[in-house]
Amino acid sequence: MGDHLLTLLIVIPLLGALLMLAWPHERSSDFRLITLAVMVLEGIVGVLIYLSFDPALSRYQLTEAADWITLPLGTLGTVSIDYALAIDGISLPLVLLAVLVLLVGAISSWTIAQRPRAYFSLYLLLSGSIVGCFLAQDFFLFYLFFEFMLLPMYFLIGLWGGPRREYAAIKFFVYTFFGSLLILIVMIGLYLSVMDPLETARMIGLLEPGVPGSMDAIRQVQQWLVNEQIAPEQIVRTFRFEYLADPANYLPGTLLSPDSTLTLAGVPFRLLAFWLLFVGFAVKLPVVPVHTWLPDAHVEAPTPVSVVLAGILLKVGGYGFIRIVDGFFPAEALHSSVPLAVLGMISIVYGGFNALAQSDLKKMIAFSSVSHMGFVLLGIASFTAEGINGALYQMVSHGLLSAMLFLLAGVLSDRTHNRTIEHYRGLIGPMPRYAVLTGVAFFASLGLPGFSGFVGELFTLMGAFRAEYLPVWVPALSTLGIVLAAAYFLWTFQRMFLGTFWYAQPQDTPLLRDLSARELGLLVPLALLTLLLGLLPGLLFDLTGPTVQAWLSGLR
């Protein structure tokens, strides 16, 4: 049991989904209970993983690996796809965040009454796929989970969404599918270029089957590879992250080998592959200008789906940057750090300005997400310990805060189905608790010291200033983002919550009840958590720090 914690984390929700399909139809109120139970179990497994993780070891832990598909292809070598899971300081915070946000989403799905079996089983399918994304150590497996997130998301938006849900769902799907296509192209290219040194050693006979591999054997095989002493049919191709990240495993003369001089229209293939991968994940983060699915998806999605979307789905993009884009193409990433950082800066400023111009509360929050995720890109592009740690921190912080913000927006749309900022004034009158918690969430999001938002912005900016490749004006202009955040959050707060009470549809005024116990129970712990992380950022940095340090030194 203890050896398969990571598998459990993926399997539990999938089993839950299966259970639902078999559950008697007439007991429709059980589905949310099953979901809640599954998510609580996930939480327990998450805590167990956290407890068995040793942050000081800067490598993969709790590794599980098994051969999944092995297919000999003659002179093309052998396809080897593994079921490999592991966790390190980069993925652990995101896994924990995912478990928490999914639990929050499950509780906030309580009021879903329309086709609950379909909704909750899709929700569980989505949960398993998201967690799988962060755990997978095989590119093929990762891609599988990555694609599997799209499908339930598409239906969750398209069936349970707002009035323009079909447009939003198809937009979301096509956008992200386009992104995954680019990833697929590079994945195939990588597959054609990389060998699995251990399996190859076994194939050659250097290692007896069943004997655990050693570094010596790997070195030996890699040496033979360079000397072209291995016959093509003996090479075992792989999708494993750890082998894709090691340049010594690349077959000489292939498209994506690090010493490849092949170019397409003057652009080296590796650089091309880097940018394809980058765009693929940039759609998810999202990075301006491939972000326009996000506001529509958020506006139309039901509250819990928005929470999951902003809280954890976007983070797959940031995770992909660190683990895959930068992990497999470090030289290209370093070489492109200026354009990457500039894109981050543009996202920050562009998202901020657009948030200021919105009149729909959810759209405003969606654009604030674009702006805040820009800090993630900026931090990653800095290639400094502060920047990368800051980016991871910012992802977790934004996960908590955006979950809070979308829950808060959901409170209003649940009650009146009207999220237009100008239609409300002085909500603090009828809904004082709601106003106070919104104020807390807004101030935390605009980077008030004491809350987590400040730390994320501080460290990503610090990393960007420290980065040797980046000109100073990039982070300096990015600080405009913190001015804009104050502007759009406080202007919204002033207009909707302060002043004398007024609502554009006076007949609906009785609907404006203050927060229920369930809503308070969701929001207050989240607020306390961002406060805790803001005061003691070490809680998170201690997890990520050693891994990021090792990752950085491996990069150069």
Add this chain to the structure above:
Amino acid sequence: MLDPSALLALLLLGLPLLAFLVLWSGGRRLNFLAGPAGVLVTAAGLLVCFLYAAPDSIHTFSFDWVSIGTFPLTLTLRFDALTWLMLLLVHFVALLVQIYSTAYLSHERSLYRYFAFLQLFVFSMLGIVLSGGLLLMYIFWELVGLSSYLLIGFWYQRPRAVWAAKKAFVMNRIGDAAFLTGILLLLYTTGSTDFEVLTHSAGSLPPGLLTGIGLCLFGGCVGKSAQFPLSAWLPDAMEGPTPVSALIHAATMVAAGIFLLARIAFLFTPTAQLVVLLVGTFTMLRGALSACRAWDIKRVLAFSTVSQLGLMVLAVGVGSWQVALFHLTTHAFFKAGLFLSAGSVIHAMVPLGSSSPGYDPQDMRTMGGLRQVMPLTFGCFVVCAAALAGLPFFSGFLSKDAIFLQAFAWAAAQGTLAYLIPILALAAAGLTAYYMTRQVWLVFMGEKRYLKYPEVHPHEAPARMGVPMALLALLSLFVWFSFNPLDAASGWFMARLAGPDHHAAWVPWLSVAVTLAGISWGYFRFGKVPYDAPVAEVPPEGTWPPKRYFSWLAEFSEQTQQRVFFLVPFQQVAVLLQRIETRLIDALVNAFGRTTVVLAHVINWIDRHVVDGGVWLITYLVGRAGRLVRLFQNGKIQTYYLTTVLGLFLLLLWLWLL
């Protein structure tokens, strides 16, 4: 075992923070307790400061907040002479203001919130004062911004107050963004923001970079101390309760910028210093000119605060942060005194039991002759006003005089053109004397214009308001700072801060002459305001120069505040980018989607008519051919014979042709 200085800091910061948490979470139940609790907590803090003050030694206490990689981020607390001065000042003014507030806001329904926020402010302000490095200072700096936001918007039902609160926070944020940039640049170049470390390492930085860093850090001061171009939030901040204006927007918080400059003055290169000087000078003049035009009793004082802060920045600019701090201290007392007295006047002008009278109770044109009904308030106001105007025997004279001395000394070292700066400073002093005379006469002397409003029954302030006012007025006298009424250099303050000593016997006389000229001009203009002077005279409110042209800041308006953001360029860019978003980026995406659909239809057409049509054509042709061939299979022997002969003939023909 904790360091004693750490323990002390913990005590000083912990008390107000605890008070804030308890009061805020306690809700209305704690209304009865809020005032006394706030007063007690601050009094305890003041007592601790008095007991443990050790201004002659420097204690620091550091702790690692978080460490990333090999780089620990250290936060430092620092006790030195400057800290102790500010600790005493903040505690003292906060104490008086809270005593005053217990009476001033006694009818308030959310008293707990008021005192909770005040305690939060005290906590944050003490944090700034205790910070031994810029990063920690920035953290408290933002928290001060928060408490200022909460207190300006204390009456959250008033649209104008909440508008002003947001304006203050956002404009401060602009300065803070620059401040943060400076801090991060310092961290990047020197690896530390600790003042102690910086004194050693800053010298090794290239001057161009150091100038840039200095100017970025100065940005923080521009925001918080309301310097040009970020000064517009301060007059609007007067929407908050008057005691708040006294404590935060006159005596302490706005002085944080000057405190920051005092801490980092050693970082300024000559270029940076020149910029600081010019910004300070311009702010000083603009504030003074605006004060001459305002009619709202609090806004006059607010503009005057802007102007005085400009004067302090000017003092830093001429290289003497010590005299700037001196003026900060004297200004804290007399400006707080002025605001509390003004609050007493407003308190008297607001009719009991009515929250919205048919006139503006803060408009000085509705006042006049109040000295007879409010003698104590009158006395306090005049004493503090005299200190502000810079009359001899009052504290303001000493500190202003010290600044003039420094400015003249600086000008003498710089050359002829530089004399413009002290001359402009003197001119601003003359304006100060003018607008304070104007205010005193409009409010307290002349005709009793308030008699026009039968609901007004002016009354003297109760003791809990009167005592703080009187104490602050007393502290505006010269004796507390120097026994020589005309020279501060011999006083304890300057001696302790050990600023550079300059002396010129003619400067005090010159400044006295300018002040007297200002007073005479003020009396000449406003000595005889008639009983039926129009109230809505144009311009009713204002900054100087009057707004007739485009401004980057939108004024408050009841009608447009839901649609118009106060930073005009921000909103313009936002609208522009939103258009780009919907009409370009998203339109492209949609066009791409539509093209795909159209293309799909085209392909569908081709598929049905060309590809499928081809298939159909082939089957049709095959069918036709089959039918054709079937004609030959008709079972008649003649036809078969004919076919065979024809075939044979063709075969022979082919062979022959070969």
